[in-house]
Amino acid sequence: MKFKLFKREDSHFREIAEIIFHFSLIIFLILLLIEYLVPGFATNWFNPIWFLIVAILSGIITTINN
Amino acid sequence: MFKKITFILLILASGGLLLWLVNTNIPSSGELVVEMKLGKDQTMITQLGPAVRVKLNADYQTVLESPVYFDLRSMPWFTKAQVRLVYQEAGLELTGLGGQTGPGWGYDPQKPLVISDLAESEEGFQEAVFTFDLTKIYQQKNVRRFLIATDPTGGGGELRIKSLKIILSR
Numbered sequence: 567m568k569f570k571l572f573k574r575e576d577s578h579f580r581e582i583a584e585i586i587f588h589f590s591l592i593i594f595l596i597l598l599l600i601e602y603l604v605p606g607f608a609t610n611w612f613n614p615i616w617f618l619i620v621a622i623l624s625g626i627i628t629t630i631n632n
Numbered sequence: 633m634f635k636k637i638t639f640i641l642l643i644l645a646s647g648g649l650l651l652w653l654v655n656t657n658i659p660s661s662g663e664l665v666v667e668m669k670l671g672k673d674q675t676m677i678t679q680l681g682p683a684v685r686v687k688l689n690a691d692y693q694t695v696l697e698s699p700v701y702f703d704l705r706s707m708p709w710f711t712k713a714q715v716r717l718v719y720q721e722a723g724l725e726l727t728g729l730g731g732q733t734g735p736g737w738g739y740d741p742q743k744p745l746v747i748s749d750l751a752e753s754e755e756g757f758q759e760a761v762f763t764f765d766l767t768k769i770y771q772q773k774n775v776r777r778f779l780i781a782t783d784p785t786g787g788g789g790e791l792r793i794k795s796l797k798i799i800l801s802r
Contacts, residue, residue, distance in 0.1 A: 578634055578635075581634075581635050581638075582634075582635070582638050585635065585638050585639055585642060586638075586642070589642045589646060593646050593649070596650075604657075604707060604708065604774075605705075605773050605774050606675070606676070606705050606706070606707065606774055607653065607657055607707065608653060609675060610657075610675045610676050610705065611653065611656060611675075
């Protein structure tokens, strides 16, 4: 029973990690494109590299759980 | 269900982020205020430099020698800038502020449009207002360099800068 419960939690965790991976990667790419067209649009306010870091971390979690 | 909620939350968060970015960069008022943090480089405005010509004090920065420079990084749709400089002359007179006119060393310092004395709480400090047409200032990518020029009034001295605020407008 306990084993099943952990399994289910793992699956949820992986699914969320997968969604976060896609989102953060897409947002990073959108910001990269905007930044290329209008330098400073995003980087004047924050560093978009955090989205890439989140994407890499969630990607690693997804891969490990697979 | 859990997956759907996460998905909706992320859609809202990313939409909110993009809307916030657009609203910040293209303000509905048409004006964006950029304020220099003395002694600190920011992404939109750098500190005054070179470092050997300035000195940071508790609540103001001292210009020891002329000229000093700062860089402004602004969006292309902002074509006008109003610079508000709060300063005190202590042996060095503020003669002008100007943008770079071309590659290499070339500046066009302007005299302030208005100089006004500040309230009693900031005794001795004055505010000078300058306006610039940003389209006429040389830029590399979207960075423009400005110069603050001073002139010694006696046997040397300093110019104290308390704040530098730039109001960008379309």
